[in-house]
Amino acid sequence: MSNYQGPATLIAGGAQIEVVATLSGGRSGPGSEWGGSVQTDSAAQDLCSSMNNNEVKLRLPDGREGDVVATSTAIGSGRLKVSGRGPMPF
Template sequence: MSNYQGPAVLITGDVEIDVVATLSGGRAELAEWGGSAQTDRATEEFFAAMEGDHATLRLPDGREATVLAKRTAIGSGRLKISGVGPLPF
């Protein structure tokens, strides 16, 4: 099991938002992973645009992965995400 908790950037369209990502997943070859992204800087419009759409999650070392927003908790600044493809951590 792999885990990552720390800074990341969530990118959708031309918008980049700094987040704290909490991620976990199995072995890299299984490509099943997910977690959450927390921010206090995003607007409700950003979260609405993210829900059900693909975005890019970038870690501080430059590794990137595609994520899918599973659901949002309105007003909390928290976005639940599932990874698409190999683990970025």
């Protein structure tokens, strides 16, 4: 099992949002499943609005990226749940 906790960037369309990510995943490879949550100072509702109908990527400080689906957990909390698609970036 792999884990990551630290800074990251959510990228959707032309928007980039700095977050703190808490991620975990099982096996690695193309069919891997991973996910967790991200926290930012911005409201989660605003984040989700900027991500609608856009491909969303999560980039770690070393440049590795993964495709994610992001959903809000509690409006106004600044926390999003993320589910990774494809290889883990950590």
